Each structure stands twice: as C-alpha cells, then as structure tokens.
Amino acid sequence: MALIRSLFRGREDVFPRRWESARTGKAGYAPACSNEWVRGVCGKPKIKCADCPHRAFLPVTDSVIERHLRGRHTVGVYPMLAHRNASPQTQTAPVVGGIAICD
Numbered sequence: 001m002a003l004i005r006s007l008f009r010g011r012e013d014v015f016p017r018r019w020e021s022a023r024t025g026k027a028g029y030a031p032a033c034s035n036e037w038v039r040g041v042c043g044k045p046k047i048k049c050a051d052c053p054h055r056a057f058l059p060v061t062d063s064v065i066e067r068h069l070r071g072r073h074t075v076g077v078y079p080m081l082a083h084r085n086a087s088p089q090t091q092t093a094p095v096v097g098g099i100a101i102c103d
Contacts, residue, residue, distance in 0.1 A: 001062050004069070010077035014057035015064060018074035029076050032058040 016029035030049055034056040035041045041054050049055055058064070060075075068075045 001065060004065055008077050010060075010079045012060050014078060015060045016076040016078060018076070031055070032064075032075070034058055 014031050017032040018027065018029050020027040033042075033049065033052075035052075035054045036049075037044060043052055043054075064075060067073055
C-alpha cells in the first residue's frame with residue numbers, strides 16, 4: 001500500500017470517485033462524499049455538490065485504494081497538495097477537469 005501511495009500522491013483529505021449514469025451513459029468524477037444520496041440530507045440532483053451545505057468529503061484510506069485496485073470502484077487523484085503544488089508523481093499524468101487520471 002505504501003508503494004501505491006508513493007506513486008499516486010495527491011490530496012489526502014478528499015478524492016474523486018468516478019460515476020456513470022445508467023440512463024444517459026454520461027460519466028465523470030466527483031468528490032467522494034459520505035452524504036451522497038442520503039435521503040433527507042443529499043439534495044442531488046437538484047443541488048450540485050459544490051453548493052451543498054451537507055457535503056462531507058471522504059479522505060483517502062487504504063480501504064479506498066484497495067477497493068480501487070480490486071475494481072470495485074474507480075478513483076482519481078486531486079494532484080494539488082495543501083501547499084498548492086502538484087506532487088511530482090502526478091505532474092506528468094493526464095489531467096481531466098482538475099483530476100489526475102493515473103490508470
């Protein structure tokens with residue numbers, strides 16, 4: 001796990017998770033939130049995540065990385081670190097919408 005973390009460094013306090021609409025086929029990445037789709041808390045689809053007063057970002061954990069490696073979900077890396085510099089490992093990765101895609 002330490003090797004993977006050293007190769008794909010980025011923000012530790014939040015990570016983007018890939019989503020795909022079964023209805024439209026549209027796909028993208030959004031910050032992982034512990035309140036996503038929680039009835040009475042999450043205002044999706046009427047309220048965008050960026051405007052939600054209940055957003056609670058999930059941090060990167062070994063469990064998140066393990067589920068990604070096992071193919072249970074796809075996550076990305078926000079390459080900007082706390083001091084507003086990109087990590088060297090993600091500087092050469094393709095960036096889509098501010099998310100480094102490190103497959």
